[in-house]
Amino acid sequence: MKNLLENKICLVTGTSKGIGRCIAETFASEGATVYANARTEGCLEEWADLANRNAAGRIIPIYFDLSKSDEIKRAVLRLKKEKAPVDVLVNNAGIVRNEVLGMISMEKTKEMFDVNVFGLLELSQYIAVQFMKRQKRGSIVNISSVVGVEGSRGQTAYSASKGAVLSITKSMAKELAPDGIRVNAVAPGMIGTERLKATIKDEYRGRIPEIGMGRLGTPEEVAGACLYLASDLSTYTTGQVLEIGGVMEP
Numbered sequence: 483m484k485n486l487l488e489n490k491i492c493l494v495t496g497t498s499k500g501i502g503r504c505i506a507e508t509f510a511s512e513g514a515t516v517y518a519n520a521r522t523e524g525c526l527e528e529w530a531d532l533a534n535r536n537a538a539g540r541i542i543p544i545y546f547d548l549s550k551s552d553e554i555k556r557a558v559l560r561l562k563k564e565k566a567p568v569d570v571l572v573n574n575a576g577i578v579r580n581e582v583l584g585m586i587s588m589e590k591t592k593e594m595f596d597v598n599v600f601g602l603l604e605l606s607q608y609i610a611v612q613f614m615k616r617q618k619r620g621s622i623v624n625i626s627s628v629v630g631v632e633g634s635r636g637q638t639a640y641s642a643s644k645g646a647v648l649s650i651t652k653s654m655a656k657e658l659a660p661d662g663i664r665v666n667a668v669a670p671g672m673i674g675t676e677r678l679k680a681t682i683k684d685e686y687r688g689r690i691p692e693i694g695m696g697r698l699g700t701p702e703e704v705a706g707a708c709l710y711l712a713s714d715l716s717t718y719t720t721g722q723v724l725e726i727g728g729v730m731e732p
Contacts, residue, residue, distance in 0.1 A: 484512070484513075484538075485512055485513035485538055486512045486513070486709060486713040486714070486715065487509055487512040487513050487514035487539065487570070487709070487712060487713055488512070488513030488514070488538070488539075489513070490513070490514045490515070490569040490570055490712075491514070491515045491517070491566050491567060491568050491569050491570070492509050492514045492515070492516045492517065492568070492569065492570040492571070492572065492712065493516075493517045493519065493544070493561070493568050493570070493571050493572070493609065494506045494509065494516055494517070494518055494519065494572040494574060495519040495548060495572065495573055495574050495575035495605070496519065496520070496574040496575030496576060497518040497519055497520055497526065497574070498520040498521075498522070498525055498526065499675075499676065500675040500676065500701060501574060501625065501670065501673060501675060501701045501704050501705070502518075502572075502574040502575065503518075503529070503701075504701035504702055504704070504705045505572055505574060505701075505704070505705045505708050506518040506533075506541055507533055507537070507541075507705075508702070508705040508706070508708070508709055509539070509570070509572075509705075509708075509709065509712065510533060510534070510537035510538070510539040510540060510541050511536075511537050511538060511539070512538065512539070512709060512713075513538040513539045514539040514570070515539050515540055515542065515566070516539060516540070516541045516542065517542050517543075517544045517561065517566065517568075518530065518541050518542065518543055518544065519543075519544050519545070519546060519557075519575065520543070520545060521545065521546070521547045521548075522545070523545045524545075526541075526543035526545075527543060529541075530542070530543050544557055544560065544561075548575050548596075548597045548601030548602070548604075548605065549593070549596040549597050549600075549601055551604060554601065554604055554605050554608065555608070557605075558605075558608045558609070558612060561613075562612065567613045567616075567617060568609050568613045568614065568620070569613075569614075569617070569619070569620055569621070570620070570621045570622075570623070570712040571605070571606065571609045571620070571621075571622045571623070572622075572623045572625065572708055572712070573602045573605065573606060573622070573623070573624045573625060573647075574625045575597060575601070575602075576597060576598045576625065576643075576644075577593060577594040577597050577598060578594075578640055579591065579594050579639055579640055580636055580637055580640065581636070581637075581638075581639060582635075582636045583638060586638065586639050590639075591639045594639065594640065594643055595643055595646075598643035598644065598646070598647065599643050599646045599647065599650070602624065602647065602650065603650055606622055606624075606650075606654065609622070610622065610654070610658060610661075610663060614658070614661065614663045615658075615661045615663070618661055618662045619662045619663065620658075620662070620663040620664070621663070621664045621665075621666075621711060621712050621716070622654065622658075622663065622664070622665045622666075623666055623667070623668060623708050623711045623712060624647050624648075624650065624651045624665070624666070624667045624668070625647075625667070625668055625670070625704075625708075626644045626645075626647040626648050626651070626667045626668065626669045626723065627640075627641075627644040627669055627670060627671075628669050628670065628671045628725055628727050628730070629641040629644055630643075630644025630645040630646075630647060630648050630669060631645075631648065631669055631723065631725065632730075644669075647667060648667055648669075648723055651665050651666065651667040651721065651723070652721050655720045655721030656721065659720055659721075663720075664711070664716065664717070664719060664720040665720055665721065666711045666716070666719060666720060666721065666722045666723070666724065667722070667723045667724070668704060668707045668708055668711065668723075668724050668726060669723055669724065669725045669726065669727070670699060670704050670725075670726045670727070671693070671699060671725065671726060671727025671728060671730065672689060672693065672698050672699065672727070672728075673698060673699040673700065673701060673703075673704060673726070674698035674699065674700060674701075675701060692730055693727075693728045693729070693730060694728055694729030694730065695728035695729060696728075697728065698728075699726055699727070699728055703726055704726050707724050707726050710724075711724070
């Protein structure tokens with residue numbers, strides 16, 4: 483099957499690297515017009531130009547900071563001005579803070595929640611109300627984490643933010659289902675992004691034996707799950723959490 487997102491307009495947050503960038507590329511390869519978000523003005527232009535050369539759809543950079551309400555509002559107004567009714571929203575942008583109990587910074591935790599939870603919620607309600615409810619269709623995909631489902635030592639605050647994403651997903655799914663809007667979450671496990679490797683360096687190798695499939699996941703595998711939830715292959719799927727984790731051993 484090709485062009486699963488043909489004629490669809492998608493907004494993907496956090497596309498400066500890693501999973502978000504891969505999701506945007508995958509969606510564009512399937513025929514979508516993808517508004518790709520990052521905070522730093524101009525940082526996506528070169529990548530977007532290269533990606534657009536071979537894509538069935540196209541990638542359009544859009545810059546705003548999810549921790550700032552005024553920037554979120556301006557982005558939504560731009561989409562309306564450009565007559566870009568969003569069919570799919572992928573809330574991928576996020577901050578990771580790994581701090582053990584006793585060393586958790588409340589300031590850093592608030593910064594993390596501003597993006598991972600409050601920014602996600604604010605953007606989602608704008609997109610749902612301004613576009614999807616009027617169209618009586620749409621798909622919102624929230625990127626959570628397996629730690630939001632199962633918890634993790636040394637990641638209490640981060641796990642709390644990703645657990646909140648799951649609660650938001652399930653509640654929004656119930657509220658928006660009558661409008662034909664689906665809301666689901668993808669919960670990646672250990673995915674071999676550059677950020678993961680840079681954060682824990684060689685330590686991730688010691689975690690591989692804990693993974694049933696014996697390897698790290700790839701950004702492409704997370705993007706594939708998002709593609710399923712964004713496309714018409716999942717028109718009767720909502721309020722669900724799809725874990726991409728390769729099965730962690732007890």
